[in-house]
Amino acid sequence: MNLLAHLPALQIVVPLVAAPICAVLFNPRIAQPFAVLVSLVTFAISVGLLNEVLAEGEIVYHMGGWEPPWGIAYVIDPLNALLLCLVSGMAAIVMPAVRLGIGAETTERSRRLFLSLALLALTGMLGIVITGDAFNLYVFLEISSLSSYALIATGNDRRAAPAAFNYLIQGTVGATFILIGIGLLYMMTGTLNMADLAVRIVDLRHTAPIQAALAFILVGAAVKAALFPAHAWMPNAYTYAPSMVSAFFGATATKVGAYIMIRFIFTVFGAEWVFGDMMIGWILVPLGIAAAFAGSLVAIWQTDLKRMLAYSSVAQVGYISAAIGLGNRDGLIAAIVHVFNHGLMKGALFMVMACVILRLGRADITSFRGLGRRMPVTMGCFVVAGLSMIGVPLTVGFVSKWYLVLGAIEAGVWPVAVLVIMSSLLSVIYIGRVIEVAYFAPAPDDARIQEAPALLLVPTLLLTVLCITFGIATDTTVGVAAYAVQFLLGGLP
Amino acid sequence: MIMAPLPASWLPLVAIALPMACVPLILLARRFPDVREGITMAGASLLIVVVALLAFALSLGPVAPLAVTGPIADLPLTMRVEPLGMLFALVAGFLWLITSIYAVGYMRAHHEKNQTRFYVFFAIAIGATMGIAFAGDLLTLFIFYEILTISTFPLVTHAQNDEARRAGRLYLGILMGTSIGLFLLAIVITYAVAGTLDFRPGGILQDKVQPALAGLLLALYVFGIAKAAVMPMHRWLPAAMVAPTPVSALLHAVAVVKAGAFSVLKITTFIFGFDLLAGLTATGLLQAVAAFTVIAASLVALTKDNLKARLAYSTISQLSYIVLAALIADPAAFLGGGFHIATHAFGKITLFFCAGAILVAAHKTRISELDGMGRVMPFTFAAFLIGSFSLIGLPPMGGLWSKWLMIQGAFNTQHWILIGVFAVSTLLNIAYLLPIPFRAFFRPLPDGASSGVREAPLPCLAAMAVTIMGCLALFFLPDPVIAFLSRALSLSGAFP
Numbered sequence A: 001m002n003l004l005a006h007l008p009a010l011q012i013v014v015p016l017v018a019a020p021i022c023a024v025l026f027n028p029r030i031a032q033p034f035a036v037l038v039s040l041v042t043f044a045i046s047v048g049l050l051n052e053v054l055a056e057g058e059i060v061y062h063m064g065g066w067e068p069p070w071g072i073a074y075v076i077d078p079l080n081a082l083l084l085c086l087v088s089g090m091a092a093i094v095m096p097a098v099r100l101g102i103g104a105e106t107t108e109r110s111r112r113l114f115l116s117l118a119l120l121a122l123t124g125m126l127g128i129v130i131t132g133d134a135f136n137l138y139v140f141l142e143i144s145s146l147s148s149y150a151l152i153a154t155g156n157d158r159r160a161a162p163a164a165f166n167y168l169i170q171g172t173v174g175a176t177f178i179l180i181g182i183g184l185l186y187m188m189t190g191t192l193n194m195a196d197l198a199v200r201i202v203d204l205r206h207t208a209p210i211q212a213a214l215a216f217i218l219v220g221a222a223v224k225a226a227l228f229p230a231h232a233w234m235p236n237a238y239t240y241a242p243s244m245v246s247a248f249f250g251a252t253a254t255k256v257g258a259y260i261m262i263r264f265i266f267t268v269f270g271a272e273w274v275f276g277d278m279m280i281g282w283i284l285v286p287l288g289i290a291a292a293f294a295g296s297l298v299a300i301w302q303t304d305l306k307r308m309l310a311y312s313s314v315a316q317v318g319y320i321s322a323a324i325g326l327g328n329r330d331g332l333i334a335a336i337v338h339v340f341n342h343g344l345m346k347g348a349l350f351m352v353m354a355c356v357i358l359r360l361g362r363a364d365i366t367s368f369r370g371l372g373r374r375m376p377v378t379m380g381c382f383v384v385a386g387l388s389m390i391g392v393p394l395t396v397g398f399v400s401k402w403y404l405v406l407g408a409i410e411a412g413v414w415p416v417a418v419l420v421i422m423s424s425l426l427s428v429i430y431i432g433r434v435i436e437v438a439y440f441a442p443a444p445d446d447a448r449i450q451e452a453p454a455l456l457l458v459p460t461l462l463l464t465v466l467c468i469t470f471g472i473a474t475d476t477t478v479g480v481a482a483y484a485v486q487f488l489l490g491g492l493p
Numbered sequence B: 001m002i003m004a005p006l007p008a009s010w011l012p013l014v015a016i017a018l019p020m021a022c023v024p025l026i027l028l029a030r031r032f033p034d035v036r037e038g039i040t041m042a043g044a045s046l047l048i049v050v051v052a053l054l055a056f057a058l059s060l061g062p063v064a065p066l067a068v069t070g071p072i073a074d075l076p077l078t079m080r081v082e083p084l085g086m087l088f089a090l091v092a093g094f095l096w097l098i099t100s101i102y103a104v105g106y107m108r109a110h111h112e113k114n115q116t117r118f119y120v121f122f123a124i125a126i127g128a129t130m131g132i133a134f135a136g137d138l139l140t141l142f143i144f145y146e147i148l149t150i151s152t153f154p155l156v157t158h159a160q161n162d163e164a165r166r167a168g169r170l171y172l173g174i175l176m177g178t179s180i181g182l183f184l185l186a187i188v189i190t191y192a193v194a195g196t197l198d199f200r201p202g203g204i205l206q207d208k209v210q211p212a213l214a215g216l217l218l219a220l221y222v223f224g225i226a227k228a229a230v231m232p233m234h235r236w237l238p239a240a241m242v243a244p245t246p247v248s249a250l251l252h253a254v255a256v257v258k259a260g261a262f263s264v265l266k267i268t269t270f271i272f273g274f275d276l277l278a279g280l281t282a283t284g285l286l287q288a289v290a291a292f293t294v295i296a297a298s299l300v301a302l303t304k305d306n307l308k309a310r311l312a313y314s315t316i317s318q319l320s321y322i323v324l325a326a327l328i329a330d331p332a333a334f335l336g337g338g339f340h341i342a343t344h345a346f347g348k349i350t351l352f353f354c355a356g357a358i359l360v361a362a363h364k365t366r367i368s369e370l371d372g373m374g375r376v377m378p379f380t381f382a383a384f385l386i387g388s389f390s391l392i393g394l395p396p397m398g399g400l401w402s403k404w405l406m407i408q409g410a411f412n413t414q415h416w417i418l419i420g421v422f423a424v425s426t427l428l429n430i431a432y433l434l435p436i437p438f439r440a441f442f443r444p445l446p447d448g449a450s451s452g453v454r455e456a457p458l459p460c461l462a463a464m465a466v467t468i469m470g471c472l473a474l475f476f477l478p479d480p481v482i483a484f485l486s487r488a489l490s491l492s493g494a495f496p
Helices: A003-024 A028-056 A078-101 A108-130 A134-153 A160-189 A194-204 A208-225 A233-240 A243-269 A271-275 A281-300 A305-326 A329-360 A376-390 A396-410 A414-440 A454-472 A475-489 B008-028 B033-060 B083-109 B115-134 B138-156 B162-194 B211-224 B236-242 B245-272 B274-278 B281-303 B307-328 B331-362 B378-392 B399-412 B416-433 B435-442 B458-476 B478-486
Strands: A059-062 A073-076 B066-068 B077-079
Touching: A003 A028, A003 A059, A003 A073, A003 A108, A028 A059, A028 A073, A028 A078, A028 A108, A028 A475, A073 A078, A073 A108, A073 A194, A078 A108, A078 A243, A078 A329, A078 A454, A078 A475, A108 A134, A108 A243, A134 A160, A134 A243, A160 A194, A160 A208, A160 A233, A194 A243, A208 A243, A208 A305, A233 A243, A233 A305, A243 A271, A243 A305, A243 A329, A243 A475, A281 A305, A281 A414, A305 A329, A305 A396, A305 A414, A329 A376, A329 A396, A329 A454, A329 A475, A376 A396, A376 A414, A376 A454, A396 A414, A396 A454, A396 A475, A396 B162, A414 B162, B008 B033, B008 B066, B008 B077, B008 B083, B008 B115, B033 B083, B033 B115, B077 B138, B083 B115, B083 B245, B083 B331, B083 B458, B083 B478, B115 B138, B115 B245, B138 B162, B138 B236, B138 B245, B162 B211, B162 B236, B211 B245, B211 B281, B236 B245, B236 B307, B245 B274, B245 B307, B245 B331, B281 B307, B281 B416, B307 B331, B307 B399, B307 B416, B331 B378, B331 B399, B331 B458, B331 B478, B378 B399, B378 B416, B378 B435, B378 B458, B399 B416, B399 B458, B399 B478, B416 B435, B458 B478
Parallel strands: none
Antiparallel strands: A059 A073, B066 B077
């Protein structure tokens, strides 16, 4: 049996099988390295898949050898190959630091379960991204959602439980909407395979059920992506979740929601119909711009910096939504690139919060006083990742913004270009005020405050360096995104 | 042509990398101040050699452009050496060494803290300045422009007190707000309509844009490049004066502000082109804004009692000369603007050196406290007088020629009002600069004030002597510089 031919299956099977094993391993000292190993292997598989896609084009893998429509097909094109790398890469970076980043009170026993849940969440997200079957996507969506509710509830703060419950309610509504949409599609077309759906939908577009399906799926995906005004679950969830959970989900969870949106619009329903007759651009772009302003404005006033980052994510999801809504080549490149880039920078920023929380026990703005001197490397990472949020050249944020603004100008919607740039200026304020406190306020006399341990610092540094690397050498990100756009847009401009 | 072990087209990259390469060395030597400053001196000396070699190569013939892949797929980052940028690089590179000598005297006499950080970010700022000078396209220019903003922020806020924090807010808020909000937007629009961002003789926008859009773009550029400090985007410059004096001297009289004026000059000449520019209504409106800035900033300078604040407003006024020259859209004005980058640099840096010397030696920052100080610090105030002459445009100082050329440009294009503006502002220059040395030399010392005050530290005086020589040299030898600059406009000369 050629193992390489089964990489698509292994991508899911490895973390899925590892999750229960992790839970029954008695000694957390074994469970931890085991989880790290699994996430590294998963990441290696993702990179292998990306290479294969870039070399040979789309991969279609039939699960268990069953051909669609009977079996489930995994379809890997450049878009989801890139996302697989982001999701599993973030897991591989974050996983080694779990021991420090989930709070001191977590018992040894619960750490095992924590790791097991994290692997399940990873499996779910990877599954959503890799599958070419609409119902299978829903199944993986529930796997990732249920495990993430539990993960968030493990936070030390008592408010973590209500935050998780809140997320549970809203997330379930979103997932149910997606399920209703998929049900309608199945009712009308008799298939769940995305490629078949795309073919059969063409003649049925005028029917109400198909149009309703589009609406249900987009709204459901918007909840998962935390697109304004369906973002209400996110700030509390990210604020009270353990630092590592915030870092991992902050970098990946909303991106997977955005992915669902892109996949259904471009692969299943067809962009020219969605943006032409259905005029979805007129919903996604205004909502995206509103999100960018609302998220950034609220972020400016937050004192808890994890919450600030969560609201900043609301704004960033807004950019992704606006970029999708432009419906042209540069806009879609911007959306895909920003999904990846924002993952990197938000991951880095949440890791900084993890470092600070480990040393100070909290991450409100006053606790950052004098940290520029006390935790120079950590704060250096914050500055670089923060500059990336602002969109300074040579960081990843600049690349995303360039394509977004260019896409807006090419789509002829000048106000969007201006508004995107104006809203991005708001990030100067919310990043700048943290830098001010860290470098201009005197440090409190507390000997405990010192640089974070290497276990946390190395992943933070790594993500920060990636923010610069992919801001200069954009072959992998923009190159892959441009290639993905060829698959998604087909003949569109 | 083999110039050096490296072909000349690589030299711009070396000029950018050299100051940056000093950074790790400076950090390594942080415990040994003498070694640390020695590294800065060595780096600055080497940089002079590199830019001089490059200038020599350019004087022999065009230097091939160099392109490297950058963050945007279709837009490689290019380095293209042309005379205007070359002159800017020469001035900035040369004055880095002089300022470093001055800084050693100043920073130690003033017992500044965190000197390692100071020298590190200073070096980065110079590297970024070189990048701006040699940028062959707008994106490259923008990238280094932003690096310059960020690297100078820790220098401006060096003191890390409340005043520095307020100044830092204004500095970063205005510079970054305009560069991202207006400048970047203008660049993306330019790329969308022209399909390229290269600096080309005659511009890239000709026949590509409607006049209304071209006017809008011009306004976005002029206001978006807040480093040129055209009103109302000027407030960051007086605020930046909280920085240690060497920063004010090199960065906020030469590198940073000239990067702004240089960018405007470069964009009007090589993105818009004179023909397009001359036909726009917006050009006239922006000329009015720049002219207003020239006069208004001079008037504000008159009211300032703080010496560095007065010099800052003087800089705002002088920068708008260059912006005005750029908007006149005439070869003579272009030459005048380019030449003014050099003459104002040498003149203004002299004045800042003096201001710093007065602060270090006599602990005085206000003009009203300077009565009779000329007797205690004769060299410093003599230098101040000579530097003032250059800024006013009096012979035998180089400032004469740049003003001459700009007025000639205004004359060629029949902008009579602008000639009036130049004339009035010259009178205002006299009014706000000359009283300072006169007061120091001719008023009596207040009783008991001179005790303990001596002449400035020797490195400071040496630096002033060199910059004064520069002012004189520019007066006696303007022709080579102007001939060199004029090749920037010829189609075949500078651009391969």
